[in-house]
Amino acid sequence: MMSRSFKNKLFKGAVHASAALTVLFLIFTIGYIFMRGLPHVSWKLISSQASYISNIIGIFPNIMNTLYIIGLTIAIALPLSIGAAIYLTEYTVDDASRMFARIIAFAMETLASIPSIIFGLVGMMIFTQLFGIKQGVLVGSLTLVMMILPTIIRTTQESLATVPQEWRQGALALGAGKWFMIRTIVLPSAARGIVAGVILAIGRIAGESAALLFTAGFGLVLHDFFRALTSSSASLTVALYVYASERGETDVAFAIAVILMAIVLALNTFTKLLTKFWGNENVSVNVSAEKAADEANRAASHLAGIGVCDRSKRPQPMVQR
Numbered sequence: 001m002m003s004r005s006f007k008n009k010l011f012k013g014a015v016h017a018s019a020a021l022t023v024l025f026l027i028f029t030i031g032y033i034f035m036r037g038l039p040h041v042s043w044k045l046i047s048s049q050a051s052y053i054s055n056i057i058g059i060f061p062n063i064m065n066t067l068y069i070i071g072l073t074i075a076i077a078l079p080l081s082i083g084a085a086i087y088l089t090e091y092t093v094d095d096a097s098r099m100f101a102r103i104i105a106f107a108m109e110t111l112a113s114i115p116s117i118i119f120g121l122v123g124m125m126i127f128t129q130l131f132g133i134k135q136g137v138l139v140g141s142l143t144l145v146m147m148i149l150p151t152i153i154r155t156t157q158e159s160l161a162t163v164p165q166e167w168r169q170g171a172l173a174l175g176a177g178k179w180f181m182i183r184t185i186v187l188p189s190a191a192r193g194i195v196a197g198v199i200l201a202i203g204r205i206a207g208e209s210a211a212l213l214f215t216a217g218f219g220l221v222l223h224d225f226f227r228a229l230t231s232s233s234a235s236l237t238v239a240l241y242v243y244a245s246e247r248g249e250t251d252v253a254f255a256i257a258v259i260l261m262a263i264v265l266a267l268n269t270f271t272k273l274l275t276k277f278w279g280n281e282n283v284s285v286n287v288s289a290e291k292a293a294d295e296a297n298r299a300a301s302h303l304a305g306i307g308v309c310d311r312s313k314r315p316q317p318m319v320q321r
Contacts, residue, residue, distance in 0.1 A: 033254060037255040037257050038258055041259065045059060046060060046259065049220070061222035062236045063236060069144065070205050072141040073141040073205050077152060080149065081153045082152075082194065085152075085157040085160055090160070090186070111147070112151070116210045117210040117211065120210055122143075123214065127139045135215060135217040136217065144204075144211060147204065147211065153197075156194050158193060160193075167186075171184075195272075198271060199268050199272075202271070206237070207237060207264075209237035213241070216233055217233060218232060219231060220239065236256055240260070243256065
């Protein structure tokens with residue numbers, strides 16, 4: 001028979017080994033990609049445009065297309081996700097709204113489990129064939145919006161749920177409206193969680209290729225933003241697929257992988273810094289919310305003490321005969 005202390009040590013060692021194995025696998029993957037791709041990263045590769053006539057390999061159009069897709073997808077998905085999360089957290093008070101919330105939750109779980117290539121086929125059929133929109137950044141972004149909605153909604157919903165209920169009650173007790181309370185107290189307090197969902201969404205957008213093959217296209221030509229909306233525009237992941245599988249340029253594919261990882265890291269770092277800036281500004285908001293809750297509780301206690309809340313202690317009006 002193994003003693004309890006030995007079992008605890010064995011379990012603790014297994015947990016530490018699993019964590020170390022995960023970290024080592026991540027370090028190995030990133031290190032291998034940088035080892036294979038970093039020697040082939042050059043300014044010419046980053047700043048030039050691909051040309052079959054001049055035999056030039058350049059990915060500058062793909063970098064811009066990736067940034068276009070990330071920006072447009074987040075711009076469309078973020079308001080929808082935050083609005084859905086606010087409804088699910090703050091406005092589901094009766095049976096009908098709870099039933100509708102369960103339908104939304106089921107739809108989110110279903111969307112989260114669908115393979116990305118199915119999203120690509122559905123996006124191509126709906127936006128390209130049904131609505132007649134040409135392949136490009138717009139169709140690719142609309143398709144990716146459907147993919148990342150569950151991620152941002154879930155993280156935003158969990159962040160909103162962590163805001164203390166007393167802050168809401170304090171704001172409402174001082175006369176604030178529902179939307180004013182959400183906009184000035186709840187959302188600023190949940191900003192960190194919302195940004196975390198955005199970071200996860202950016203990672204998925206930047207690493208997506210299967211859905212963009214059918215929606216954004218394979219174009220390697222540089223366009224401005226408005227023309228790229230309806231022109232075939234390959235992202236970095238699509239370009240990586242083209243160079244690795246169709247053209248056999250494995251070194252270029254690894255170089256693209258390095259650049260893609262650097263872009264995602266830069267965007268995540270910028271988002272983290274923005275979160276810290278918001279956090280410093282939201283300290284006063286949180287303190288005000290706490291004071292509001294305390295004042296509301298004191299006011300309620302005072303009113304209860306003098307008998308305002310007790311109908312039996314209120315003076316009865318004189319009945320005139």
